[in-house]
Amino acid sequence: MKNRRNFLKTSLVISTGIVTTNTIPAFASTKSFPNGIIYTKDNPGKWEKKVAGHIPIITIDGKQVTIETKHGMSEKHYIVKHTVVSGNGEVLGEKIFYPTDKNAVSVFKLEEKHTVLYATSFCNKHDLWVAEFSI
Numbered sequence: 001m002k003n004r005r006n007f008l009k010t011s012l013v014i015s016t017g018i019v020t021t022n023t024i025p026a027f028a029s030t031k032s033f034p035n036g037i038i039y040t041k042d043n044p045g046k047w048e049k050k051v052a053g054h055i056p057i058i059t060i061d062g063k064q065v066t067i068e069t070k071h072g073m074s075e076k077h078y079i080v081k082h083t084v085v086s087g088n089g090e091v092l093g094e095k096i097f098y099p100t101d102k103n104a105v106s107v108f109k110l111e112e113k114h115t116v117l118y119a120t121s122f123c124n125k126h127d128l129w130v131a132e133f134s135i
Helices: 002-020 024-030 045-054
Strands: 057-061 064-069 079-086 091-096 104-109 117-123 127-133
Touching: 057 127, 064 079, 064 117, 079 104, 091 104
Parallel strands: none
Antiparallel strands: 057 064, 064 104, 079 091, 079 117, 117 127
């Protein structure tokens, strides 16, 4: 269990560091993230056949944002976490999942309008996936 916690902490620090750097606006304008670190629908890298089960699916209802990752949840392979991150790198919401959860669905209430937001989905085997959206 300690190794899993260290893995999660390290992954969070790395992904937060990437998302909160000043380079995010450059990534947003080119719709491109670093290869081999962050994956998107348009840039799945080595996980080309894994897009459907890993890309965050975003549903917006007013100020409520629902993120779903259509991915099985098992002890060996599951979605670890969802986050909502603003265009300037501020984490606006996060939800951690466990292998015992039935599915990876999170709901966030965002009080402000944002022109650029990112939904992330982190898989314990297939890395960090990002989808851009706005409200």
